[in-house]
Amino acid sequence: MAVCAAVLGYTTLATPVLLATPALFLATPVFAQVTAFKQAVAEAASDDKDIASFYQSNGYTPIWTGASDEDRARRGELLRAIEGAGAHGLPAAQYDADGLLAMLAAARTPRDRGLAEVEMTRVFLNYARDIQTGVLVPSRIDRLIVRDVDYRDRSSYLTGLSGEKPAKYFRSLPPRSLEYNALLKEKMLMEALLQRGGWGPVVPSGKLEPGNQGNAVILLRNRLIAMEYMERSSTVTYDAEITEAVRTFQEAHGLNPDGVVGAATLDQINISVEKRLQSVMVALERERWFNTDRGKRHILVNIPDFTAKVIDDGKITFQTRSVVGAASDDRPTPEFSDVMEFMVVNPSWYVPRSIVTKEYLPALQRNRNAVSHILVTDRNGRTVNRGAVNFNSYSARTFPFSMRQPPSNTNALGLVKFMFPNKYNIYLHDTPSKSLFAKDVRAFSHGCVRLADPFDFAYVLLAKQTDDPEGTFKRALNSGQESRINLVDPVPVHLIYRTAVTNARGHTEYRADVYGRDARIWDALAKAGVVLNGVQG
Structure with a gap:
């Protein structure tokens, strides 16, 4: 929908009379029109203390419906923004750009203009909060999504808009992270692919491995070609080319790259474009919840990716496999952020x-x-x-x-634990159960995060405060006694949950929804009015 030039134009909103015959109000004193406008604004804003306070403080001066170039620019940018809200995975119908335009076009009195003024402010505040910190409240979707969303004071949006160039201010509202921008691009790609019909028929169940022939191999080949994991081919045999394509697919989906299509690989291969698009939409919402400073150096644990990473200046400097909470009962790992303060060597459990x-x-x-x-x-x-x-x-x-359990090689926590004290009693630690790290799905713990390479992880953390990180750690370890090593510079820790995530090459990879959280978030987004573009009716 194009923004209605008649409504945005100076000729219609440049005077207190909107889209009406100018002669209609020639006999009405200006002060009466101003008073009628102010009364309408005060009345319409009375049920929203933030809006009411804003207009009281600015003397009921319009910021959308006035005659100035600034007002015209603000209303133009707002209408453009809400028209394009769907591109961000927001519920565009909630902002009702058509209804707002109609309200502006029908405004024929100062009172009408005052009501339109407040309605534009309401829409703006809803849009600004939604695009900056999310449509949903995380903990209402799942009790273990306990992330503290950095909600801004609503009045700050109005003061910020009033003191900034409108176009620049609206551009500043969405998350500015590279991940958010990459997800927006992936969303467009998935929508285009969905319009073209997706990746074709699914591959029938059953294990497939090198040397196999038959219809299932042909369907596997065609799907891998459609997904761009291999070049066009007429092979009917599970040959070296298909094997390598399967390995590449497995690496991109967090699976063991053995080149064999087992149950876990087949599940991921057969997921539809529509489901992948839903994952991207959920990831956009999650990125809005996580729209905050993550720290120049931070630790990132992506639960469904089963990895823990150290990030320095936006780059991965260390990565290890992890085991996370089991999907049953009260064992799933919660999502939250905290700060790692110390490690305990030879810990008691x-x-x-x-x-x-x-x-x-x-x-x-x-x-x-x-x-x-x-x-x-x-x-x-x-x-x-x-x-x-x-x-x-x-x-x-x-x-x-x-x-x-006293310290020992068989201690449930292994030989080291990494502490970011929190009310959920979650931490990162070693484990004597090393065999679990070889599995595709690594959800086995009681909620804490086990690390495949805990010693190397400790060395990376200590390297910032000593020239001999390995020696420092091993002296504590070899003592056999429980001891604490403080981190001179505590490190933020973020436990996140992303089934769609961008790799270092800028490509989107996908993971299984191990706890079903993303499915619940998508259902909530759909109920809120978020729609999938490209779905064929």
């Missing part, structure tokens, strides 16, 4: 109360010598003699003891 009461107490009630590698302790941390305790006399609510 203080067993969380939920594990003590749900898992270990029932085992102790069956056999007092169960989980014998873990100590039962009193409130002062002293070891309790199991033989003196009748475990069956306690319930999960009344059990008065704690449990602790």
Whole structure:
């Protein structure tokens, strides 16, 4: 929809009379028109304290419907912005550009203009907050999306707009990150692909590997060609070219690149363009929630990617595989940000109360010598003699003891844990269960994040504060005693959840929605009015 030039033009809104015969108000004193406008603004803004306060402070001066070039520029930029809201994955219908234009075109009295003035302000504030910090409230979608969104004071949008060139101000509202811009480009690509019909027929279930022949191999070949993982080919055999294309596909989707189409690879190959586009739309919303300074150096844990990365000046300087919380019960890893302050070498594992009461107490009630590698302790941390305790006399609510595993090579936390103290009791740590890092899907923990290369991770962190990071760490390790090493410069830690993410080459990669969170976010976005462009009706 093109912005209506008649409404935006100086000839219609340059006077207090909008789209009306000028003679109609020649007999009406100017002060009466001004008073009618102010009264209309005050009345229309009365149910919104931020809008009411703004107009009270500026003497009820219009910022949209006045006669000045600045007013004309502001209303023009607002209408252009809400017309293009769908390109950002926003619910464009909520801003109702057509309705706003119609309201402006029908304004024939100072009162009409005052009502239009406030309505434009309402629309602006809704749009500004949506595009800057998201349409949805994260915790309302999933209780473990506990990210603190950096919501701006609504009045700051109005003062900011009034003191800035309108075009520049509107350009400043969306996230400025490279990731957001890359996702916008991917959205356009996916929409165009969706309009063309997608990637063609899916590949039937069943394992496919080098040497296979038949219709399933042909469908696999065609889908890989459509996805641009291999050049056009007429092969009917799972040959070296298809094998290499499958490996490339697997690498781009966080899977083990073995060149064999197993269940996990097949699931990802058969996901439709429409579902991928939904992932991009959700990622845009998540990027708006995360529209804040992440730190010159920071740690980024992408839960469905099963990785932990150290980012310095926007570049990945270290990366390791991770294991995250299992998808069942209360074990998924939450999403939030905090600051890593120290590491503990040779840590004790203080067993969380939920594990003590749900898992270990029932085992102790069956056999007092169960989980014998873990100590039962009193409130002062002293070891309790199991033989003196009748475990069956306690319930999960009344059990008065704690449990602790002393430092060792078999400690559940391994030999080091990295602490960013938080109310969710989540941290990064080593693990003796190294075999899990070879799996495609690595969701097995009770919520904390296990690292495949914890020592190297420690060296990277310590390199900023010592010339001998490995020596510093190993001296603490070789002591065999639990010890703490503070980080001189604490490092922000961000636990995020992205199933669509841009790699270092600028290409979008996709991951499985391991907790189903993105599906719930998409459902909420759709209910809010976000639509997929390119869907064929």
